[in-house]
Amino acid sequence: MEKRGYKNLFGVDFSDVSKKSFKNANIHFSAYDIEHDALPFQRKFDIIIYTDVLEHVPSPQTTLFDIRNNLSRNGKIVFSVPNAGWFLNGFLLSFLPSKLFLSTAFGPWGHTYHFTFYKIKKIAKDLNFKLIELSGGKMKNYVFKTGIKKVFYDIFMMCLTFLSYISPQLFSDHIFGIFQNTSKKPNAGARFEINA
Numbered sequence: 577m578e579k580r581g582y583k584n585l586f587g588v589d590f591s592d593v594s595k596k597s598f599k600n601a602n603i604h605f606s607a608y609d610i611e612h613d614a615l616p617f618q619r620k621f622d623i624i625i626y627t628d629v630l631e632h633v634p635s636p637q638t639t640l641f642d643i644r645n646n647l648s649r650n651g652k653i654v655f656s657v658p659n660a661g662w663f664l665n666g667f668l669l670s671f672l673p674s675k676l677f678l679s680t681a682f683g684p685w686g687h688t689y690h691f692t693f694y695k696i697k698k699i700a701k702d703l704n705f706k707l708i709e710l711s712g713g714k715m716k717n718y719v720f721k722t723g724i725k726k727v728f729y730d731i732f733m734m735c736l737t738f739l740s741y742i743s744p745q746l747f748s749d750h751i752f753g754i755f756q757n758t759s760k761k762p763n764a765g766a767r768f769e770i771n772a
Contacts, residue, residue: 590608590609626654662746
């Protein structure tokens with residue numbers, strides 16, 4: 577983003593070690609725990625980006641409720657999360673649970689929350705966000721790096737790419753979306769996810 581000319585960029589990460597990534601950049605960085613800390617920057621943002629972050633917190637709805645105070649009037653939250661509703665997850669859970677490491681949603685990545693397209697729509701409604709975009713995405717091969725398994729897996733995923741355009745809820749392993757702030761603020765009870 578900095579290389580494309582954007583200014584006033586801020587970055588946060590759970591670990592202070594990530595500060596090294598920003599060493600030669602004109603980006604303000606702070607170590608920040610989105611579950612427990614208040615955002616360390618006292619300002620409003622036009623865009624807040626969560627790339628594969630929200631699935632790691634126990635209550636994404638609480639995180640999104642709290643960060644809303646730092647969004648500008650028409651600010652946007654851009655996010656990506658694994659799709660727990662992906663058809664392969666259902667197959668693995670039902671017939672091959674020992675192979676769940678293949679799943680982007682249930683694999684050994686430390687995910688504490690599992691998203692579906694329906695769940696994202698419900699969160700947007702509960703928090704009075706306008707859902708600007710909701711789409712699926714192509715899976716990357718994180719598991720097989722070389723050999724015949726990689727070849728078969730890559731062919732399998734190429735076939736699924738076409739199907740993901742027809743029905744992303746079933747055939748996309750990832751969900752990409754954009755929430756936009758609205759003037760209608762959620763009530764305080766929406767901070768906690770009840771009757772999920």
